[in-house]
Amino acid sequence: MRWFKLTLLLLLAGPALAAEGYIVGIGAEADSDDAMAASLSGELGVTKNTWLSAAVAKSSADLARGLTIDTVYADIGIDHWFDPIGFRLSAAYWGDSDILDSNDARGSLYWRNDKVTIAADYEFRDFSFNIFRDDLRPGQDFEFHANGAGLSARFALSDSVDLSLSGIDYDYSVNLRIDANSRIIEFLSVSRLSLINSLIDYRARASLGIKSGNQRWNLDLATWKGEVAGSRTNSTTLRFLTPLSNRSDIEFGLGFDDSDDYGTATIISVFVYFYG
Helix, strand or coil: CHHHHHHHHHHHHHHHHCCCCEEEEEEEEEECCCCEEEEEEEEEEEECCEEEEEEEEEEEEECHHHCEEEEEEEEEEEEEECCCEEEEEEEEEEEECCCEEEEEEEEEEEEECCCEEEEEEEEEEEEEEEECCCCCCCCEEEEEEEEEEEEEEEEECCCCEEEEEEEEEEEECCCCCCCCCCCHHHHHCCCCCCCCCCCEEEEEEEEEEEEECCEEEEEEEEEEEECCCCCEEEEEEEEEEEEEECCEEEEEEEEEEEECCCEEEEEEEEEEEEEC
């Protein structure tokens, strides 16, 4: 849990260290299959062009045979812009150490101006999988890794409308494709909100943002394919952001998933952001 504690410390100490401002977000999500997730995130402006970021999250989802899976996520990162070139680097811990967890490293090299941002993204994931042979015997640890490469872009179409596009494809060191009736499926295919549901072949996303005064609407469309069973999930999410005060906003989200794994699900979320 070292990652979790280090990230939480940075989030709590960040506002006191801010030189160029900070953003702190806290929120919760729930879906129609009784999965729940909570998260805390923050960004800290060390200088005008250098920002630190951190996030922690935890989710809980019910599985078959009365089991419950609890997963945690924590990351820390840095973003520096040299104008017009910049980079982002981050490291993360993700998963449930009793089933599947991962240590991740991510990097992005980007170019941006007032209207366009284009980035090349890379991710390395080092997994440890505890495969349960039955309920009475200890599992067998199975280690593997994945390399992900992708592109992302953001376009300011006008003063009030922007479009974001992203995609990433993963190459695994082992063949994870298994029979759809395997017991492992019970642990991976539970909900969008289960942080452990992250062994994907590829992911693509498009987001349209519309600003109206101090309020903002976001429509997100996403699709991803699971690496284990080859199943596909299509997702649509609408978000609405509005001020709470002159230094805080609240965001409401409503999403819908259509998944080969867990069927259809509705997701609701509430996040509050504080600025300084």
